[in-house]
Amino acid sequence: MSTDSSANGHGLLDRLAAGPVICAEGYLFEFERRGYLQAGAFVPEVVLEHPDLVAQLHREFVHAGSDVVEAFTYYAHREKLRLIGKEHLLEAMNRQALAIAKEVAAESGALFAGNICNTNVYVGDDESKRAVRAMFEEQVGWALEADVDYVIGETFSWTEEALIALDVIKQTGKPAVITLAMHQEPVTRDGLTPQDACRRLEDAGADVVGLNCIRGPRTMLPMLQAIRWQVNGHVAALPVPYRTHDEEPTFQSLRDPGFAGAPGGRPFPTALDPLMCTRYEIADFARDAYDLGIRYLGVCCGAGPHHIRAMAEALGRTPPASRFTADMSRHAFLGTDPSLKVENREYVAEL
Numbered sequence: 001m002s003t004d005s006s007a008n009g010h011g012l013l014d015r016l017a018a019g020p021v022i023c024a025e026g027y028l029f030e031f032e033r034r035g036y037l038q039a040g041a042f043v044p045e046v047v048l049e050h051p052d053l054v055a056q057l058h059r060e061f062v063h064a065g066s067d068v069v070e071a072f073t074y075y076a077h078r079e080k081l082r083l084i085g086k087e088h089l090l091e092a093m094n095r096q097a098l099a100i101a102k103e104v105a106a107e108s109g110a111l112f113a114g115n116i117c118n119t120n121v122y123v124g125d126d127e128s129k130r131a132v133r134a135m136f137e138e139q140v141g142w143a144l145e146a147d148v149d150y151v152i153g154e155t156f157s158w159t160e161e162a163l164i165a166l167d168v169i170k171q172t173g174k175p176a177v178i179t180l181a182m183h184q185e186p187v188t189r190d191g192l193t194p195q196d197a198c199r200r201l202e203d204a205g206a207d208v209v210g211l212n213c214i215r216g217p218r219t220m221l222p223m224l225q226a227i228r229w230q231v232n233g234h235v236a237a238l239p240v241p242y243r244t245h246d247e248e249p250t251f252q253s254l255r256d257p258g259f260a261g262a263p264g265g266r267p268f269p270t271a272l273d274p275l276m277c278t279r280y281e282i283a284d285f286a287r288d289a290y291d292l293g294i295r296y297l298g299v300c301c302g303a304g305p306h307h308i309r310a311m312a313e314a315l316g317r318t319p320p321a322s323r324f325t326a327d328m329s330r331h332a333f334l335g336t337d338p339s340l341k342v343e344n345r346e347y348v349a350e351l
């Protein structure tokens with residue numbers, strides 16, 4: 001049995017039983033844009049170099065409506081640190097990320113989640129299975145010592161790698177949220193449909209199963225519907241906020257008809273800006289997913305706090321940031337407030 005209580009009261013499963021849970025993700029892209037980590041290796045070095053900024057971004061997402069503070073340990077694993085020659089920072093980076101998230105969760109009443117992710121080492125043979133298990137065990141061990149409320153295993157495109165992550169998490173007794181990342185092919189890299197893979201994960205004990213990353217709202221939603229039909233428990237949906245479509249279903253395959261100069265000929269990952277969803281598209285997605293019966297919702301790589309606020313409001317919430325939700329009635333030209341200059345309001349067509 002999973003233990004399900006948080007330091008602040010009800011745990012993940014109790015909260016899901018009561019209504020939707022929003023989990024902001026996408027810290028890598030946000031810190032890359034801000035200039036604190038490097039696209040390519042995408043290692044969260046900012047955790048050690050500027051812990052105050054990581055705490056602040058957690059706070060901004062909670063202010064915008066996130067119910068979860070997810071420790072920023074995405075890609076803080078042994079393979080990524082090997083790649084940049086900093087394996088000696090592995091434990092410190094994980095422990096620091098967990099401590100930062102725990103502090104913000106405690107001060108805000110949010111859930112505190114640990115995080116493990118795709119290793120980029122798994123290729124299906126026994127040697128890589130052993131390697132990824134060891135990587136998950138050390139990270140989940142640190143998360144357990146930090147007393148997380150639950151652990152997220154995310155962005156897996158191999159079902160078997162996700163199952164290993166799940167097994168390691170389940171041994172802690174904490175609830176497990178496992179999400180798959182679907183590339184252009186409509187099957188995982190080991191050949192399962194997302195609904196069959198999610199069913200397998202649910203049967204193996206995952207408390208929440210679903211999809212995150214890689215696909216935007218439009219190309220993730222049909223897969224979510226199939227998953228919802230196939231599984232019994234809670235389903236997770238955390239798309240990237242980009243306008244993926246049938247011909248270019250992933251953010252890596254997106255092309256920008258307005259600009260041919262992106263490095264490598266593809267907008268991913270640093271020239272996706274003009275292809276981003278507006279907050280209104282994310283609100284539409286949240287409503288559509290909720291109507292399907294999906295209760296664990298969020299936004300992945302590319303997300304900003306405005307996306308999270310729109311998602312929260314679409315689900316009927318009024319997070320603190322809603323105090324500043326747009327009110328165009330008081331705009332000098334587009335507004336309707338009777339005290340506004342009529343000369344400006346009549347000038348609208350000239351704007």
Ligand SMILES: [Zn+2]
Nearest residue numbers: 213214300301
């Ligand atoms: Zn992502």
